[in-house]
Amino acid sequence: MEKSNMFHTLFLVPEKLINKIVTSKYNPLYYHGALPQFIMYVLFLSGLLLFAYYVPTVDNAYFSKNLINAFTSVDYITNSIPFGAVVRAIHRYAGDAMVIAILLHMVRVWFTDRFRQYRWVQWLSGVVLLLMVMFIGQTGYYLIWDERSLLLTRMTVSALESLPGIGEHLKHWFLNGRNITNLTLSNYLFIHIGLSFSLLFALWIHYVRMTRPVITPPPALNYLLVALILLAVYVFPITETKMADLNLQPTNMEIDWFFLWPYWLLSAVGSGGFWFWMVVLLAVLCLIPLPMFYGSKPVEAAEVVTNKCTGCRLCSLDCPYQAIEMVPAPAGSRFKLLATVKSYRCSSCGVCVGACAFDAIDLPEMPDAQVNLKIKELLEAK
Amino acid sequence: MAVGSMNSIRAVLVGIFALGCVYFTMAMPWAEHNMTATKETVPHTIKLLYLTDPTIKLFDMFAAQKEAHEQKLKNKNAEGNLGEYVYALAMAAAMTFAAFAIMTIGSEDEVEKTVLPSKN
């Protein structure tokens, strides 16, 4: 690994410390992928509870005591439903926790070098997942339909409009029409919930090249994570905001930095600068797995010794990257199945070699015969 | 804490964590009803176990904190039933202690070294 010593120390010191206190079984640094998955369950559950009472309309043509729109429905949840405010706060802070957990996951995957070559599908699908989560969180803030939501909507429209050619069409897609209407809010709700469930599909792609992906942290860690979110609920309670009024032009808002930092960027550098930096960021994130930037040595895939393979399937079952497929053995073979290696998925780890009791699969750089020879040499040398 | 077999220090720690979990769990029904404690708001299970009186005494202990929590939350312009935020805090504490208890028990297995069991 070529990463500098400073960064290694930055990560290895807390890892060692945590291992000493709670052992590797409970070290959250070893579950950095599973934690976002668990937070997603918290978000789904709290989100469904909120969805039960949410009304996606903007009507406030005249203010009446019994006005029902998105803002009043959210207000109703916060003030009249038992634990409504708490569930709302859980949903919000679980969302923030999700962004933090994904960033930590990304940083650790980057620093432990687990994104290159055969792992590129995981990295790219991870980038897509991050983008989806960011967008889902933003639509969440639009849904409240308070002054901030109105400001965010208008800023988004101005950013979309600025794109050449497709700008107007994107604006109409986003607003679900030419102006902000009830259809706009139902579009936001559709995106928020639809994209959330689409996360499951993107996660399938994220996991598909891994055997037995670790997607559940141990219960003790789950309790700590929920406790952390509940602590945030107490320390940062839900505060009152003002209903959006289409006749007014709000200009200030408090932003939740985890999701709404792009809006800070937009207000700081304008639409042009905004899209430039977004494209640069996306390009950087997507290009990270390209091996040519890092000079990693090419992976030499494992090779099956076809005349020794008995088709026992152990290598295929044990391979951590779904790189070994069992195919029907050629005619004339004593056995039913034959192992074949998909070299573009192979990591050259050798788990298949360890699984084989028949010396029927080898890593070309270190075949079994060479290992046995080396062991003998070490024992005979004095 | 050295990883090793269950010894008396660990057992004591587990006991403390478990007690802490129960203590904060009891704060939850108190907080839920806007931090007021009466015989009526005690959960039915506790009434069935005839533990109503010690529970009310415990609730009275918690009651001293009602002002402090309400003040803190009002200063932040909290919306909704204030007791429910305190419920969340109590639940956070209860879950934390539960997690510590589980980790104390679970970490007694050696994870950095595996000695193969031999039959002879």
Next chain:
Amino acid sequence: MAEERTVITLICERAADINSLINDKSEVTDAPGVKVLKFPCSGMIQPLMVEQAMKSGAAGVIVCGCQIGDCYYREGNKMIRERLLGERPPGLKKTVDRKRVLALWLSKPQKDRFLSEAKEFLSVVRRLDIEESKKG
């Protein structure tokens, strides 16, 4: 007195970083008698290799991989651990003396732990050698 036999260490490249501990003959300088062979991943280690080492005259075998949960290739250390414990095929032959096999799961900076465990294991297997030679 029994001849002082060698302990073979089968270690993966990303586990405890013992490069500074070994000399150019692949022997641990502070624990002479412990020799080291490196693999890309501990998952590549076959129980057959452990048997081969014992058959070829090793006093004992140390298998060392990454911390459980942090294998660079995801599952390698879990695989060899389960194979040695008999929870996953292929297993270790019954003829191999389990007391002469030690498995360690150490992260990169834990070379001191490796050294202390290797020294202790070396003395344990040498004592076993002496006892067995006495029984004749």
